[in-house]
Every structure is written in C-alpha cells, then in structure tokens.
Amino acid sequence: MVCLNCNNTYEGAYCPHCGQSAKTKRLRLIEMINDFIGSFVGGDNKFLNTSVGLICRPGHLVREFLVGKRARYYNPLQMFVFMLTIYAIISYLLGINTSIFDELGTLNLNEDVEPSKYASVDFILEKLSELTSDKLYGTLSIVLFSVLPYRWLFRKYRIARPDGQELALNCTEQFYTQVFDSCTNMILSTLMLPLCLIPGSDTVLSSIYYIAASVYTVVLYCQLLGIKWWKSIILNAVAMILTVLFFALTLFLIAIFAGVVEGLSK
Numbered sequence: 001m002v003c004l005n006c007n008n009t010y011e012g013a014y015c016p017h018c019g020q021s022a023k024t025k026r027l028r029l030i031e032m033i034n035d036f037i038g039s040f041v042g043g044d045n046k047f048l049n050t051s052v053g054l055i056c057r058p059g060h061l062v063r064e065f066l067v068g069k070r071a072r073y074y075n076p077l078q079m080f081v082f083m084l085t086i087y088a089i090i091s092y093l094l095g096i097n098t099s100i101f102d103e104l105g106t107l108n109l110n111e112d113v114e115p116s117k118y119a120s121v122d123f124i125l126e127k128l129s130e131l132t133s134d135k136l137y138g139t140l141s142i143v144l145f146s147v148l149p150y151r152w153l154f155r156k157y158r159i160a161r162p163d164g165q166e167l168a169l170n171c172t173e174q175f176y177t178q179v180f181d182s183c184t185n186m187i188l189s190t191l192m193l194p195l196c197l198i199p200g201s202d203t204v205l206s207s208i209y210y211i212a213a214s215v216y217t218v219v220l221y222c223q224l225l226g227i228k229w230w231k232s233i234i235l236n237a238v239a240m241i242l243t244v245l246f247f248a249l250t251l252f253l254i255a256i257f258a259g260v261v262e263g264l265s266k
C-alpha cells in the first residue's frame with residue numbers, strides 16, 4: 001500500500017507514518033455524503049461519543065481525555081465550535097428569538113429588518129457569524145478568567161493516569177475542562193431551542209437552563225476528581241465568585257489605564 005498523503009509504503013488499514021486511512025478514495029458525490037454524515041455519526045463516532053459522554057458522564061469523559069484516551073473524542077475546542085454551528089443553524093431554522101440566551105452574549109435574531117432582507121444569503125451569513133462569534137468570544141473570555149481561580153482552588157486534587165502517574169491539573173488542563181463544560185452548556189442550549197417556541201417560556205427556560213448548567217458543572221468535578229458533591233458545590237461557587245472578581249478587577253484596571261492615558265493626552 002502506498003500512502004496517498006506522504007508516499008510511505010506500508011501494510012495495514014492506516015499509514016504508520018502519518019495516520020491517513022488506506023481507504024482514501026477519489027472525491028466523488030458518495031464520498032462527500034459519507035464525509036458529511038461521518039463527521040456526525042460515522043466511522044470513528046467522535047461526535048456521538050463526545051456529545052453522549054458530555055451529557056451522560058461528563059467528568060469521566062473529561063478525565064479520560066486529560067489522562068490520554070483521546071482518539072475516541074473531539075478536542076473540546078473543536079466540539080465547542082461544532083456545537084456553536086449546530087446551535088446557530090437550528091436557531092435560525094426555527095426562527096427563534098434567542099433573547100433567553102442574551103446573558104450568554106447572543107443577539108436577537110429577529111431585529112427589525114425589512115422582510116426582503118431576511119431572504120438574502122449575505123444577511124443570513126452575517127447573522128450566523130455574529131451569533132457564533134458573540135457566543136464564542138463571550139464563553140472563551142469567561143473560561144480564560146476562570147482558569148487561575150480553578151487552578152488555585154483545585155490544586156491539591158490529583159487524577160490517576162494509566163501509567164501510574166498522578167496529575168494535578170495544570171492551567172491548560174483546567175482550560176480544557178472548562179471548555180468541555182461549556183460544550184455541555186451548548187448541548188443543553190441546543191436541546192432546549194425547540195422549547196423556546198412556546199410563548200412566554202423565557203423566564204422558566206432560562207431558570208431551568210442555569211440550574212441544569214450548574215448541576216452539570218458540579219457533577220463534572222465530582223466525577224473528574226472523585227470528590228463529594230457538597231465539596232464540588234462549595235469549590236465551584238468560590239471559583240465562580242473569584243472569576244467574577246478577577247474579571248471585574250481587570251475591567252477596573254483597564255478603566256484606570258484608559259483614564260490615565262486620556263488624562264495624559266490632554
């Protein structure tokens with residue numbers, strides 16, 4: 001077998017040098033359809049493994065990923081962008097006013113616009129990219145600010161790797177854990193989208209969403225670190241408070257800095 005990617009000669013189902021499949025065929029319509037379906041449910045089942053894992057056993061999934069069982073899952077950043085796209089497409093198709101997620105940084109899709117404008121492809125693409133970028137940057141900035149508090153508060157907990165090493169989560173591992181948690185939130189938001197069609201359900205739905213998201217975060221850390229639920233509640237609550245304080249402090253410093261710069265330029 002000659003690898004079409006790197007010209008390596010080998011035997012087996014995958015190239016041992018670059019990992020490309022021996023079944024790499026010429027691009028045809030059937031391959032295109034296979035690729036598209038495959039990215040959700042096909043062959044390696046990564047999308048299914050990751051999304052089902054995040055809903056049914058979030059902390060176990062994160063621990064497996066952190067200690068090195070990675071081939072069966074999407075990287076959390078890939079998964080997040082994937083979920084964001086699905087969320088944006090479904091909310092657009094349902095024509096949903098996404099105001100209940102405004103707190104999370106999305107925009108209202110049903111702004112006052114000429115009806116004819118809705119039909120233009122540019123408008124749709126623009127709205128989709130606004131929606132995804134708001135949620136993307138909003139979530140990522142919260143996650144970034146939460147890394148140091150989580151790193152510090154959870155510093156004495158360790159997870160066991162199959163080779164016997166005990167790991168205390170470093171900043172990057174905390175970041176990945178938080179992004180996985182955000183993926184769970186995106187799946188919850190997406191599953192709840194059809195319910196947004198019920199008139200007047202906004203307040204109830206956003207309450208349910210925040211309760212479910214908080215429970216998931218607590219459960220995730222229980223399963224990940226093997227700690228008691230009340231310990232997870234306390235640590236997560238303190239971590240959230242520190243995150244908000246850290247964020248407020250940064251804004252405050254930026255405001256002072258901007259004030260000084262403005263003062264100097266006068």
Ligand SMILES: [Zn+2]
Pocket residue numbers: 003004005006007008015016017018019020
């Ligand atoms: Zn190769």
